[in-house]
Amino acid sequence: MTQATVRIIRQEHAALSAMLRSIVQLLEQHRRKGTLPDFAVLRAMLFYVDEFPEKRHHRKETELLFPRLRARTPISRDLLDKLDEDHARGERRIRDVEHALLAFEMMGESRREAFEQTVGEYVDFYLGHMALEEREILPLAERVLTEDDWRDLDEAFAQNRDPLTGHVADFEYNALFTRIVNVVPAPIGLGPAL
Numbered sequence: 001m002t003q004a005t006v007r008i009i010r011q012e013h014a015a016l017s018a019m020l021r022s023i024v025q026l027l028e029q030h031r032r033k034g035t036l037p038d039f040a041v042l043r044a045m046l047f048y049v050d051e052f053p054e055k056r057h058h059r060k061e062t063e064l065l066f067p068r069l070r071a072r073t074p075i076s077r078d079l080l081d082k083l084d085e086d087h088a089r090g091e092r093r094i095r096d097v098e099h100a101l102l103a104f105e106m107m108g109e110s111r112r113e114a115f116e117q118t119v120g121e122y123v124d125f126y127l128g129h130m131a132l133e134e135r136e137i138l139p140l141a142e143r144v145l146t147e148d149d150w151r152d153l154d155e156a157f158a159q160n161r162d163p164l165t166g167h168v169a170d171f172e173y174n175a176l177f178t179r180i181v182n183v184v185p186a187p188i189g190l191g192p193a194l
Ligand SMILES: [Fe+2]
Pocket: 058, 061, 083, 087, 129, 133
């Protein structure tokens, strides 16, 4: 049986991937049409990426899951260090993306390419990070963690469910999610993709 912790991590990754890919699609669509995006929509999407995964999802991995793994096995220590580093750097990187967005909004067309590039690099970084966790870390956790580990982790992880995955969530993230779903243009919409 899949552990709740593993299921939640995978669901949150899927939701976050959908959000990141939607941002890229939105930008491509506007580039093709030669139009400027709705900056309020982009701000909301990036704010979500900043808030939920950076402040909560990654924190749970770094503070709860990874220490358990380090305690149980010497395997993949370097990889865990690298992923922790990614978590620490992620916050800085999302600031860069948000700044590039502000520059695009303030300065217009001349900053479109720089913003698209910053977003593209961030999305690649993030998707690569999540793929490593899913390919290496989650299977390792399933092999080495004990019943007690899982009970503690499941309890902690269940407290912060991601509204994008359709589970009960903190009301503030629910409100943010609803706002984003309502403003993302229909062909790209987040809801049906999940
Ligand atoms: Fe992570």
